[in-house]
Amino acid sequence: MEDQPQRVFNSDEQQLLEEILVHRRDVRGNRFLATPVDQQAIDKIIEAALSAPSVGFSQPWEFVLIRDIETKQAIKKTFSEETALAAMQFADEKQKKYIELKLEGILESPLNMAVFYKPKEGPVLGQTSMPNMGKYSVVCAIQNMWLMARSLNIGMGWVSILDPEKVKKVLKAPQENQLIGYLCFGYTDMFYNQPELELRKWDRKKLQKEVVIEEKYR
Numbered sequence: 001m002e003d004q005p006q007r008v009f010n011s012d013e014q015q016l017l018e019e020i021l022v023h024r025r026d027v028r029g030n031r032f033l034a035t036p037v038d039q040q041a042i043d044k045i046i047e048a049a050l051s052a053p054s055v056g057f058s059q060p061w062e063f064v065l066i067r068d069i070e071t072k073q074a075i076k077k078t079f080s081e082e083t084a085l086a087a088m089q090f091a092d093e094k095q096k097k098y099i100e101l102k103l104e105g106i107l108e109s110p111l112n113m114a115v116f117y118k119p120k121e122g123p124v125l126g127q128t129s130m131p132n133m134g135k136y137s138v139v140c141a142i143q144n145m146w147l148m149a150r151s152l153n154i155g156m157g158w159v160s161i162l163d164p165e166k167v168k169k170v171l172k173a174p175q176e177n178q179l180i181g182y183l184c185f186g187y188t189d190m191f192y193n194q195p196e197l198e199l200r201k202w203d204r205k206k207l208q209k210e211v212v213i214e215e216k217y218r
Contacts, residue, residue: 020151025191027155029105036110041133041152042143045185048148049115054137056125061138064171065114071170075182076106078166079159083141086161097202104159109184112195116168116177155188 009017046063054060066072075188087095106112117138127133142158149156164179173179198205 020147023148023191023193024150025155025195027105027157027184027186027188027191028196029041029108029157029184030102031155031188031190032105032110032184033188033189034108034110035187037154037185037187040150041154042185044113044152045145045148045154047139048144052137052141052144054109054140055127055133058120058124058127058134058137059119060120061126061141062116062118062177064114064173066171067110067112069107072106072112074170075112075162075167076104078163078170079106079161080103082163088136097200100171101103101197101200101202103161105157105184105186106159109155109157109186111185113183113185114171114173114179115181115183116173117180118174118177135180136179142181142183149185151185153191155184155186155191157184158182159184 004199030075034037042065049060049061049063066075069085084187115138117135119134146156148156158180162179167179167182168177192199195205
C-alpha cells in the first residue's frame with residue numbers, strides 16, 4: 001500500500017546484490033547435474049520473472065516448462081542444424097574454437113524453459129513509439145530469473161543458436177507468440193569465477209571507459 005514505509009536497503013544487502021551480479025554465469029551442458037530442480041526453486045525463479053519491469057505494465061510474457069526428453073531432442077535437433085550453419089561464419093582459429101565450445105545443455109539440464117513474448121491487442125502505454133519495448137520487457141524477466149537462479153546456486157544457460165519458428169512448431173506455440181529465450185536450468189558441479197568465454201580467450205571484458213560516453217557522441 002502507498003502508506004506503508006518504503007523498503008530501504010543497507011550496505012550489506014547492496015554488497016550481496018553486487019556479488020550475485022558479478023558471479024552470474026551462462027552455464028553449459030558439461031556442467032549440469034541430473035538432479036531435478038525442486039518445485040519451490042522453480043516457483044521462486046518464475047516469481048522473479050513476474051517481478052520484472054514491463055512497458056505499460058503489460059507483462060507480455062509466457063513461460064513453457066519442458067522436461068520431456070522427446071521434446072528436448074526435437075529442440076536439440078534445430079540447435080545442431082543451426083550450429084553447423086553458424087560455424088561457417090567464423091574463420092580459421094575462431095572457427096576451431098567455436099566447434100570446440102559446448103554451447104548448450106538442452107539434454108543435460110533437467111529443466112528447459114521457452115520464454116515467449118505475447119503481444120497485447122491494441123496500443124500499449126510506452127510502446128507506441130518503440131514497438132520493441134515489449135520484447136525488451138521479456139528480456140528483463142529473463143535477467144531476473146538468471147539472478148534468482150544464481151542466488152539459489154542453480155545454473156542457467158541461454159541457448160540462442162536455434163530456429164525460433166522450429167521451436168514454436170515443436171512446442172505448438174500460438175502464431176502471434178515470439179520466442180525470446182530458450183533456457184536450461186539445473187544444479188551444477190561448479191560455477192566459473194569468470195565468464196567461460198573470457199577464460200577461453202574468445203573475447204575480453206570491456207572496460208567502463210570503453211563504453212561510457214559523456215553527453216553525446218562526437
